[in-house]
Structures are given as structure tokens and as C-alpha cells.
Amino acid sequence: MERMPKKQRHQQLARLIEENPFLTDRELTRLLKVSIQTIRLDRLELAIPELRERLKLMAERSYDPVRSLPLHEIIGDILDLQLDKSGISMFEIRDEHVFSRSGIARGHHVFAQANSLAVAVINDEIALTASADIRFIRPARLGEKCIAKAYVRSSGAQKGKAKVEVFTYVGDEMVFQGNFVIYRSARAADEEGTGEA
Amino acid sequence: MERMPKKQRHQQLARLIEENPFLTDRELTRLLKVSIQTIRLDRLELAIPELRERLKLMAERSYDPVRSLPLHEIIGDILDLQLDKSGISMFEIRDEHVFSRSGIARGHHVFAQANSLAVAVINDEIALTASADIRFIRPARLGEKCIAKAYVRSSGAQKGKAKVEVFTYVGDEMVFQGNFVIYRSARAADEEGTGEA
DNA sequence: TGTCGGATTGGCACCAGGTATCAGTATGAA
DNA sequence: TTCATACTGATACCTGGTGCCAATCCGACA
Structure with missing residues (x-):
């Protein structure tokens, strides 16, 4: 026609x-x-x-501040946060996070989730990653939901250095493990958690 | 008036x-x-x-896809790449990479640059980060240009594990250092470097 | 063959949110 | 007083549309 x-x-x-x-x-x-x-x-x-x-x-x-910041701020959604104690976050592996050929997540995304969480769990105005020792146990793949669990091993509220251990799981399989040393500004903040990472 | x-x-x-x-x-x-x-x-x-x-x-x-997908592909611009030997990349710290309050770059961006480079320098179809031991020597700040230099310490073309050392500088100051262990698919690829990280 | 109907096109009035330009007014300082 | 600066008003024009109506095209169907 x-x-x-x-x-x-x-x-x-x-x-x-x-x-x-x-x-x-x-x-x-x-x-x-x-x-x-x-x-x-x-x-x-x-x-x-x-x-x-x-x-x-x-x-x-x-x-929209809620949408535009999280991309650059914390990587992963915080599911639980007990300041200076522990925290849990979830991060879903999407297309843009993987090697197109293999469907395996680029390491720095998995690291970014763990790093964000390690910094977020520290109850301080300023917290920076000082060093980290990390292992990628097995690859995380497209579509998988990574659950990261962070445990503050020593809060270092006085000394200015906190130790945080992070384990990331897909289901019950561990995919990542890291030991982070986080600088903190010594005086623990009175305020609520900042949401930054 | x-x-x-x-x-x-x-x-x-x-x-x-x-x-x-x-x-x-x-x-x-x-x-x-x-x-x-x-x-x-x-x-x-x-x-x-x-x-x-x-x-x-x-x-x-x-x-702008470059801005909206900040963590997707290679982080930083590859300036030089000698496969299985060394590589250099540059990464400029922008607004979206820093803690808004302090202007200090979030650790995972600096890590992402180093990780991308460490993977890119390996001459193989598939290369994955297995583990890493990293130090953030001093904070990188808004506007600074981070130059990462990667050196392949042992290519592991047979064994399937390469060791790559990465140093990141701002000017002549070192801001980051990391030792990466990279899994590779043993048979070195004939093709040119992939551009993935 | 004629006619019906959907698809397409043209034309016009109108709108928001401007730019560009010119003229008039107010106000204060030298 | 005079002059400069700030402010206001008015008008023409622009882009990228909406809304509406009429005309045309084109194939199907009785």
C-alpha cells in the first residue's frame, strides 16, 4: 500500500x-x-x-541525585551496615561489567564493590583505602549476584588505621576475598554513616 | 543604587x-x-x-557513553603497550571519581586503572586477575593525571599465571603500587592486543 | 466502474521560551 | 545639570513543536 x-x-x-x-x-x-x-x-x-x-x-x-551519584559513589547496594562492625552489599554483574567474549566480570568491578563496602563500613568522616591484599577465587559471571560481606577486624579508632576483611559470594561459592587497610581520620564521626565509598 | x-x-x-x-x-x-x-x-x-x-x-x-559508563572497559588511556613486557596508561581524576567532600579519588578507580593495564599487557585471548597485593601510597586528587606503568615480571606463558607489577605516578610522586597475578589461557594469542581489560 | 477508508500531505493558527534590538525611565554621582 | 548605569517595556523574529482541518493518493471491495 x-x-x-x-x-x-x-x-x-x-x-x-x-x-x-x-x-x-x-x-x-x-x-x-x-x-x-x-x-x-x-x-x-x-x-x-x-x-x-x-x-x-x-x-x-x-x-536525579539518587540516580546520578550512586553510579560514581558506592558500587553495589548496601543491604546491611553496622558501623565499625560489619556490612553487606549486593552487586549484580551486568553486560557492561564483563569481558564480552567470555562473560566474565572484569576484576575491578568486583574489587570496587568490596572496596566501597570496606570504606562504607568505617564510621568516620574520611576513610581512604591504604592498602589491600586481594584474591579472585573464581570468576564472577554475567547475571550473577555478588554478595559482599565485610567484617571490621580492628577498628583503629585511635590509631587511624582500620582493618577490614571482605568476602564476596555468589550463592555459597566464594568468588573474592580481600584484606583492606583503611585510613581513618582518627576521631570517629558522631554522625550517621555517610553513604560515601 | x-x-x-x-x-x-x-x-x-x-x-x-x-x-x-x-x-x-x-x-x-x-x-x-x-x-x-x-x-x-x-x-x-x-x-x-x-x-x-x-x-x-x-x-x-x-x-555521552564515555562518561556514563565509567567503569566499563579499560580504565585510562593506553599510551604505550609492549605485550608481555610493559605498558603505560594515563587516567585523569575527574569529579565523578572523587569523594565530594575531600576531592580525593576513590581507591577503586585508581585500582581499576592499574588492573586494566595489568590485564591489557598480557598477550593472551583470555586474561583474568587472580590476585593482587596493592598499596595506596598517597591519595590521588581531583584533576591529577595518573600515569600507570606496568611491568611483566614473569609472563607465565607456559604455567598459566603471569606476574605483573604496576606503579602509578602523579608527576614524579608514586600514588599506587600493586603486584598482580594474572591467569592466562596458557597458549599465547597470535593476535594483536585485545583492548579489553 | 465507482466508492470507501486508511495513509499521507499541506496549510494555518498557536504555543513556549527564548534572542535581538531599540526606546524610555529611574537613579545616583560628578 | 548632565551623564552613565541599571532597569523596564515593546516589538519582531526564531525553533520546534501541537492541534486541527482539508486535500490527495492508493488499494480493496462491491
Whole structure:
């Protein structure tokens, strides 16, 4: 009936906007060889908002402090935290964490989870990793949920150095183990845990 | 001279937009009790773009795959790579890598650079971190460029385990040192280095 | 063959949130 | 008084749309 079936054009339109949300209707006109009205009818049917709305949504998503910070802050979701004692976090291995060929997680992601937790469990305004001795027991794979458990072996509230041991499991299999030495600013903070890592 | 000194209003304006980039000029009119023309003159003087440009910039920033997937692939830019011998990479500490309060880089980013390099320098199809013994000598800070140098101490092409030593410097100061043991799939790959880490 | 209906296109009014420019007013200092 | 600076108002114009109506195309079906 048409030069190109409507369904197919809809798919193309959706794909184009998915790939590049910055396209105006006018630019889409060029790419799909239909009138601007058709583009707009298509967007309407597909419930794709106009360019400015799309940009606004993206800006809002990236601006949401809860969403934008955790990516850079703590790696993994804290499930339990007993300051200066122990903590548990969960981290799911996703596509972006693995070697594409083998589906095995890059070591630094597993380390990042453990490191984040080791720092978070220290009840202090400033806590920095001083050194660590780590073992990757077996590879963590795509889709696996890593449960890291941290135990503060010596809080070092006076000496300024805490020792934290972290074990990471997938199910009941240990995948990672690390001994961390964490610098702390000596005076333990009165405040609640900071959420930083 | 004015109800409120211009300088002060400029500060307030900048702060308001910083806090909430979604404000229109009309809304700012209400908040600052000046005409919309004044708001626009102010924005001009302060070089603050219009709402739509601000949203577009935010959307672009959050869309940039390099920024949004910070821990995915190799961390740091490979400057030099001699497979099974040595390698050098550079990694600049940005906002998203530091504790906001102290401006000090989170340990796992510095580790990720070293780990990426240690894996990249191994000339094999599959290379995984088995264990590591690491020291954070001094904190790396916002804006600093970390230069990591990796040396393969024993390639372990037969035994399946390579030893790689990594030193990371800012200028001539060492910030990090680590000894990595890397599993490799025994048969050294004929291909070029993979680019994965 | 005519006609019906969905798909497509064109045109126009209108909108938000601006830019650019010009003119007028207020206010304080020299 | 005069002058500069700050502020305000008004108008034309821009982009990237929405909303709506009419015209056209094109294939299917009686």
C-alpha cells in the first residue's frame, strides 16, 4: 500500500530516536523520506514525545541525585551496615561489567564493590583505602549476584588505621576475598554513616 | 543604587540556576523580583545559556557513553603497550571519581586503572586477575593525571599465571603500587592486543 | 466502474521560551 | 545639570513543536 509499510517505518523511527534522541522531526523527515506531518503522526501513535521533552526527560534522569551519584559513589547496594562492625552489599554483574567474549566480570568491578563496602563500613568522616591484599577465587559471571560481606577486624579508632576483611559470594561459592587497610581520620564521626565509598 | 546590588543578584541567579537548572526566565522573575529583561541581561552577562540549551547540555552529558559508563572497559588511556613486557596508561581524576567532600579519588578507580593495564599487557585471548597485593601510597586528587606503568615480571606463558607489577605516578610522586597475578589461557594469542581489560 | 477508508500531505493558527534590538525611565554621582 | 548605569517595556523574529482541518493518493471491495 505504501512505499514502505507503516509498521516498518514505525520500527525505523523508534530505532532512530532510540539511537539518537537529539533528532528533530525535520531531520527525521530526511532520514525516512516522508513528510513532517507523517513523522508527527507516527510519534503520536508511538507515544514518542517531542525533541524538547525527550531532552528534558534525559536531563531530569541525569539530574536525579539518587540516580546520578550512586553510579560514581558506592558500587553495589548496601543491604546491611553496622558501623565499625560489619556490612553487606549486593552487586549484580551486568553486560557492561564483563569481558564480552567470555562473560566474565572484569576484576575491578568486583574489587570496587568490596572496596566501597570496606570504606562504607568505617564510621568516620574520611576513610581512604591504604592498602589491600586481594584474591579472585573464581570468576564472577554475567547475571550473577555478588554478595559482599565485610567484617571490621580492628577498628583503629585511635590509631587511624582500620582493618577490614571482605568476602564476596555468589550463592555459597566464594568468588573474592580481600584484606583492606583503611585510613581513618582518627576521631570517629558522631554522625550517621555517610553513604560515601 | 538598586533595590539589591547587581552583583548580589547575579550571585543569587547563578546559585538558583545551579540548584535548579529547570527554571525558566519567567520563574526567575518571580524569585528575584526583577523584570524578565533584566533576567535575560543577567544571563547574558553571566554567560548562562537559556533553559533549553541547559537541558540539552545536561542530556548530552548524560548521554555521552564515555562518561556514563565509567567503569566499563579499560580504565585510562593506553599510551604505550609492549605485550608481555610493559605498558603505560594515563587516567585523569575527574569529579565523578572523587569523594565530594575531600576531592580525593576513590581507591577503586585508581585500582581499576592499574588492573586494566595489568590485564591489557598480557598477550593472551583470555586474561583474568587472580590476585593482587596493592598499596595506596598517597591519595590521588581531583584533576591529577595518573600515569600507570606496568611491568611483566614473569609472563607465565607456559604455567598459566603471569606476574605483573604496576606503579602509578602523579608527576614524579608514586600514588599506587600493586603486584598482580594474572591467569592466562596458557597458549599465547597470535593476535594483536585485545583492548579489553 | 465507482466508492470507501486508511495513509499521507499541506496549510494555518498557536504555543513556549527564548534572542535581538531599540526606546524610555529611574537613579545616583560628578 | 548632565551623564552613565541599571532597569523596564515593546516589538519582531526564531525553533520546534501541537492541534486541527482539508486535500490527495492508493488499494480493496462491491
